[in-house]
Amino acid sequence: MSQKSIRQALNEALAQEMRRDPTVVVIGEDVAGGAATEGQRDAYGGVLGVTKGLFAEFGEARVIDTPITESAIMGAAAGAAVTGLRPVAELMFSDFFGVCFDQIFNQAAKFRYMFGGKAKTPLVIRTMIGAGRSAAAQHSQSPYHIFTSVPGLKCVVPSNAYDAKGLLIQAIRDDDPVIFCEHKLMYDLRAEVPDEPYTIPFGEANIVRDGDDVTVVALSRMVHYADEAADTLAKEGIECELIDPRTTSPLDEDTILESIERTGRLVVVDEATPRCSIATDIAALVADKAFAALKAPVRRVTAPHTPVPFAPVLEKLYIPSPERIAATVREVRGYAA
Amino acid sequence: MQLNREDLLKAYRDMVTIRRFEERVQEEFSKGGIPGFVHLYAGEEAAAVGVCSHLGPKDYIASTHRGHGHSIAKGCDPVLMMQELFAKKGGLCGGKGGSMHIADLDRGMLGANGIVGGGPPLVVGAALTAKTLGRGTVAVSFTGDGGSNQGTTFEAMNMAVVLKLPAVFVFENNQYGEGTGVGYAVGSHDIAGRAGGFGLPAVKVSGDDFFAVHEAAGEAIERARAGGGPSAVEVDTCRFYGHHSGDAQLYRGKDEVRRLREERDCLKHFRRRVGEAALLEMTALDAIDAEITALIDHAVETARAAGPPAEADLLTDVYASY
Numbered sequence: 333m334s335q336k337s338i339r340q341a342l343n344e345a346l347a348q349e350m351r352r353d354p355t356v357v358v359i360g361e362d363v364a365g366g367a368a369t370e371g372q373r374d375a376y377g378g379v380l381g382v383t384k385g386l387f388a389e390f391g392e393a394r395v396i397d398t399p400i401t402e403s404a405i406m407g408a409a410a411g412a413a414v415t416g417l418r419p420v421a422e423l424m425f426s427d428f429f430g431v432c433f434d435q436i437f438n439q440a441a442k443f444r445y446m447f448g449g450k451a452k453t454p455l456v457i458r459t460m461i462g463a464g465r466s467a468a469a470q471h472s473q474s475p476y477h478i479f480t481s482v483p484g485l486k487c488v489v490p491s492n493a494y495d496a497k498g499l500l501i502q503a504i505r506d507d508d509p510v511i512f513c514e515h516k517l518m519y520d521l522r523a524e525v526p527d528e529p530y531t532i533p534f535g536e537a538n539i540v541r542d543g544d545d546v547t548v549v550a551l552s553r554m555v556h557y558a559d560e561a562a563d564t565l566a567k568e569g570i571e572c573e574l575i576d577p578r579t580t581s582p583l584d585e586d587t588i589l590e591s592i593e594r595t596g597r598l599v600v601v602d603e604a605t606p607r608c609s610i611a612t613d614i615a616a617l618v619a620d621k622a623f624a625a626l627k628a629p630v631r632r633v634t635a636p637h638t639p640v641p642f643a644p645v646l647e648k649l650y651i652p653s654p655e656r657i658a659a660t661v662r663e664v665r666g667y668a669a
Numbered sequence: 670m671q672l673n674r675e676d677l678l679k680a681y682r683d684m685v686t687i688r689r690f691e692e693r694v695q696e697e698f699s700k701g702g703i704p705g706f707v708h709l710y711a712g713e714e715a716a717a718v719g720v721c722s723h724l725g726p727k728d729y730i731a732s733t734h735r736g737h738g739h740s741i742a743k744g745c746d747p748v749l750m751m752q753e754l755f756a757k758k759g760g761l762c763g764g765k766g767g768s769m770h771i772a773d774l775d776r777g778m779l780g781a782n783g784i785v786g787g788g789p790p791l792v793v794g795a796a797l798t799a800k801t802l803g804r805g806t807v808a809v810s811f812t813g814d815g816g817s818n819q820g821t822t823f824e825a826m827n828m829a830v831v832l833k834l835p836a837v838f839v840f841e842n843n844q845y846g847e848g849t850g851v852g853y854a855v856g857s858h859d860i861a862g863r864a865g866g867f868g869l870p871a872v873k874v875s876g877d878d879f880f881a882v883h884e885a886a887g888e889a890i891e892r893a894r895a896g897g898g899p900s901a902v903e904v905d906t907c908r909f910y911g912h913h914s915g916d917a918q919l920y921r922g923k924d925e926v927r928r929l930r931e932e933r934d935c936l937k938h939f940r941r942r943v944g945e946a947a948l949l950e951m952t953a954l955d956a957i958d959a960e961i962t963a964l965i966d967h968a969v970e971t972a973r974a975a976g977p978p979a980e981a982d983l984l985t986d987v988y989a990s991y
């Protein structure tokens with residue numbers, strides 16, 4: 333057990349699973365880097381260094397650099413998964429799903445059902461989400477709701493290093509295609525992480541803090557903003573129950589519903605855009621299954637229905653802030669019919 | 670690869686099975702027994718059989734929307750296939766896939782595919798598995814002239830070359846992408862030449878001639894198996910039916926199909942070749958014809974009599990675990 337960043341936790345999960353199982357391979361653009369150059373191999377180790385060092389230990393047969401051709405990467409990973417490997421493919425930015433979605437949602441996601449249950453597709457797609465780096469409209473989105481809406485895909489959205497390691501190992505051992513969404517601003521975020529391998533089951537939310545006044549459900553980086561808001565609110569006497577679902581598919585409905593039964597009030601915080609999102613999905617879930625327990629309207633704190641802006645001043649407005657979350661919780665807490 | 674008597678009989682049997690299967694599917698589709706769409710392979714049999722006769726059950730293929738021929742050539746059971754087309758529970762995919770998603774992983778058949786250009790990247794993956802695990806197997810993608818224009822196909826060929834994978838890209842040029850001529854849609858008018866531009870050996874052969882396909886595919890597959898990397902084979906072929914069953918085929922010339930059936934029928938060519946060279950007796954071939962007609966009759970009867978999936982099957986097989 334020691335303090336590790338999310339980057340280190342993910343790297344450790346990959347290395348340990350690759351040691352345990354020779355069918356686990358890493359494939360993507362610059363997962364090592366430096367091929368056919370005068371410089372060094374493993375020059376990148378993934379653009380943000382998550383796969384750094386794997387090349388030295390496992391070699392080019394299992395740490396596979398590819399051309400910048402996302403359809404071929406996702407298709408190769410899907411085809412390899414259904415024929416006996418356990419590929420961990422990297423889709424560098426989740427925004428790039430636009431050029432390769434067929435291989436993910438028409439092929440990998442559907443093999444098992446279309447083929448009458450006879451296919452196993454143990455595929456992990458690691459991908460980067462999130463705004464906050466002025467990376468602008470095509471490198472900043474959080475489209476996990478799109479993956480979540482596809483039957484056959486599982487979707488993981490970790491918020492801390494401990495969860496990141498346990499959920500990635502679970503994803504690699506899972507026999508279904510899993511989209512693993514890593515927030516680009518959290519790679520250096522540290523937590524206590526066991527040195528040995530461990531798994532965290534999918535569909536089990538983490539209750540980050542207990543409280544009886546308002547239930548707050550938040551994902552990925554928004555868990556930390558919601559926690560910050562809850563600290564502020566606690567000083568005002570408002571106790572939030574903060575729930576991190578950790579996986580959006582499967583979704584731990586029970587933990588959310590049980591909390592609502594107690595608090596009667598819900599705020600959902602989601603960095604993604606507001607329409608047809610995880611926030612609307614959870615709002616609908618609660619309206620459907622816990623209507624009688626509700627004491628106030630369900631409120632969502634999300635990005636606006638716009639592309640992600642480049643200008644820092646606009647991007648700051650785009651991302652839900654602790655202040656907006658706190659203000660929304662106060663409003664919900666103070667609501668009287 | 671030298672073809673012995675058994676090889677020749679098997680090749681003929683597989684080609685006839687595909688032909689009779691497709692003819693009966695056309696008939697049964699017209700009668701209304703088969704839901705959805707079917708895309709028939711009749712006329713192209715020498716391509717599937719010429720290639721797949723070099724493959725074993727551990728080799729993989731990925732197919733297209735026109736996938737019945739590849740499935741049969743790769744060893745899928747026509748009786749189970751027919752049940753799948755009829756949407757029956759006993760079908761190859763439990764009635765949940767249908768004509769466009771027939772798959773049989775036990776026989777290395779990675780699926781017909783409803784997406785044009787969907788298969789080539791998957792074949793790169795199957796070849797990657799073969800190479801990574803040192804299986805000594807190969808993976809073959811069947812793609813049409815239409816799919817040859819897709820970006821996924823280009824990406825797949827490039828990646829197969831980059832990673833030196835045991836993959837073979839077979840392009841079945843049947844002259845039409847749906848209802849548009851290949852002379853319009855393939856800008857270079859040369860699918861093999863374009864494939865060659867990716868840095869892999871590429872040849873063009875006549876799909877009328879089983880022996881030509883067999884020889885070209887044999888070289889490509891042997892090269893892949895020996896670690897020599899990917900190749901491409903363009904098969905110049907023709908389809909006897911429309912894009913899909915029920916297609917009015919207004920884009921075709923008058924008499925075109927009759928002429929193709931007369932001049933370019935790969936089954937007729939095969940019979941003539943083996944007859945002239947005295948490799949097989951016509952009686953042996955006639956016996957196969959009769960045997961296959963009976964097999965397909967049996968397949969249709971079985972499919973008609975079989976039951977549909979249970980209502981509970983709607984919700985199964987979507988995740989291995991959840």
